[in-house]
Amino acid sequence: MAIAALVFDVFGTLVDWRSGVAREAARILGPGIDAGAFADAWRRRYQPSLEPIRSGQRAYVDLDAIHADSLDEVMAEFGVAGVDPQTRAELVLAWHRLDGWPEVGEALARLRSRYLLAPLSNAHVGLAVALARRNGWHFDAVFGGGFSRDYKPKPALYLDAVAAFRLRPDETLMVAAHSSDLAAAGQLGLPTAHIARPLENGPGGGERRPSVPTTYAAADLADLAAQLGC
Amino acid sequence: MAIAALVFDVFGTLVDWRSGVAREAARILGPGIDAGAFADAWRRRYQPSLEPIRSGQRAYVDLDAIHADSLDEVMAEFGVAGVDPQTRAELVLAWHRLDGWPEVGEALARLRSRYLLAPLSNAHVGLAVALARRNGWHFDAVFGGGFSRDYKPKPALYLDAVAAFRLRPDETLMVAAHSSDLAAAGQLGLPTAHIARPLENGPGGGERRPSVPTTYAAADLADLAAQLGC
Numbered sequence: 511m512a513i514a515a516l517v518f519d520v521f522g523t524l525v526d527w528r529s530g531v532a533r534e535a536a537r538i539l540g541p542g543i544d545a546g547a548f549a550d551a552w553r554r555r556y557q558p559s560l561e562p563i564r565s566g567q568r569a570y571v572d573l574d575a576i577h578a579d580s581l582d583e584v585m586a587e588f589g590v591a592g593v594d595p596q597t598r599a600e601l602v603l604a605w606h607r608l609d610g611w612p613e614v615g616e617a618l619a620r621l622r623s624r625y626l627l628a629p630l631s632n633a634h635v636g637l638a639v640a641l642a643r644r645n646g647w648h649f650d651a652v653f654g655g656g657f658s659r660d661y662k663p664k665p666a667l668y669l670d671a672v673a674a675f676r677l678r679p680d681e682t683l684m685v686a687a688h689s690s691d692l693a694a695a696g697q698l699g700l701p702t703a704h705i706a707r708p709l710e711n712g713p714g715g716g717e718r719r720p721s722v723p724t725t726y727a728a729a730d731l732a733d734l735a736a737q738l739g740c
Numbered sequence: 741m742a743i744a745a746l747v748f749d750v751f752g753t754l755v756d757w758r759s760g761v762a763r764e765a766a767r768i769l770g771p772g773i774d775a776g777a778f779a780d781a782w783r784r785r786y787q788p789s790l791e792p793i794r795s796g797q798r799a800y801v802d803l804d805a806i807h808a809d810s811l812d813e814v815m816a817e818f819g820v821a822g823v824d825p826q827t828r829a830e831l832v833l834a835w836h837r838l839d840g841w842p843e844v845g846e847a848l849a850r851l852r853s854r855y856l857l858a859p860l861s862n863a864h865v866g867l868a869v870a871l872a873r874r875n876g877w878h879f880d881a882v883f884g885g886g887f888s889r890d891y892k893p894k895p896a897l898y899l900d901a902v903a904a905f906r907l908r909p910d911e912t913l914m915v916a917a918h919s920s921d922l923a924a925a926g927q928l929g930l931p932t933a934h935i936a937r938p939l940e941n942g943p944g945g946g947e948r949r950p951s952v953p954t955t956y957a958a959a960d961l962a963d964l965a966a967q968l969g970c
Contacts, residue, residue, distance in 0.1 A: 636906035639880045650869045651882045676866035
């Protein structure tokens with residue numbers, strides 16, 4: 511096995527979605543809400559909201575549309591009323607304004623010297639590009655939801671990325687902070703790397719180690735780069 | 741109209757395919773053939789070979805497969821016989837080893853400070869990435885043949901790129917050295933920029949100016965960057 515490319519989950523793995531969404535919610539909605547809990551409630555609706563698309567009951571819509579749909583429920587839960595359409599659209603853009611975990615930029619630059627790099631996220635292309643631009647990251651291509659018009663952990667997401675790079679599965683390392691994502695990739699023959707993100711969910715914690723067998727397990731992305739000899 | 745992204749044709753517009761393919765053909769097949777004419781003959785088969793896919797008669801195959809198909813005819817035309825499969829595969833990779841026109845790298849870096857940038861070529865993702873890596877170019881995403889699984893000038897190629905960036909057509913500038921490409925983009929509402937490439941086809945010349953109305957017409961990519969105020 512000679513790895514030629516690294517493909518990355520983004521939300522939680524490369525960016526700290528909770529701090530960013532909470533910051534934007536507080537900025538836009540004011541100090542009256544518990545912004546961290548607001549971010550958690552929004553995120554909690556994320557995986558269930560993708561199910562109708564994964565199962566083929568609903569045609570593909572991108573993550574901005576998914577986030578806009580679930581925002582209404584979250585606002586109702588927090589007693590936020592009378593929000594105009596422009597403010598709602600601004601809130602959805604919170605997911606475009608997330609900062610990377612501190613070590614990510616330098617680690618990606620090191621990895622880029624030896625490997626092809628691409629996000630393999632449920633984000634659509636414009637969203638993945640916005641996050642890369644905001645954080646100064648340089649990818650070779652953008653795979654995931656927007657490329658395959660479906661959502662992880664559907665096999666097409668992983669296999670489309672491998673095929674687009676003209677690689678074999680065993681040459682493409684899937685990097686994620688979530689064991690379920692790595693399990694799906696591993697079943698397709700991709701090597702896998704788990705990144706510990708104990709702060710992903712704030713007080714709710716995050717995965718400190720994988721709960722499934724993985725090729726690598728790293729304390730953060732810099733640790734993975736070191737393990738790969740970069 | 742406020743342009744937010746530039747999308748680029750690649751073969752002829754950003755890279756000098758003729759010199760690169762001729763160099764590789766000479767290296768691989770030896771001095772016995774007219775390498776420039778070999779490159780021309782191969783390129784001449786390019787547009788006709790895409791027609792069955794554009795018309796829906798043939799399922800999408802990528803440009804490596806297209807180039808491999810037509811290579812047999814070109815070798816027969818030049819009396820090249822007894823070429824083993826490994827050498828044939830190496831010849832197909834000539835199209836991955838093309839150098840940019842001299843001003844392109846610096847011009848792209850200038851344009852990148854203000855605009856999103858992506859190739860919008862008939863190349864598949866792996867091929868577009870190989871050319872970008874070889875030349876040190878930095879794009880935000882990769883659109884075109886591999887993204888849309890079809891070939892220009894089919895409308896989906898242009899419209900998929902616009903939609904993936906979440907832009908409107910009038911915010912997305914199509915940049916090409918070929919009037920036919922710009923005509924197709926312009927019909928869909930994209931502004932267009934023609935780049936003069938008088939040496940594209942060697943002694944066969946190249947378009948010195950557009951033969952259709954365009955938003956911009958530039959002497960090279962540095963001239964376009966200057967016209968855009970970068």
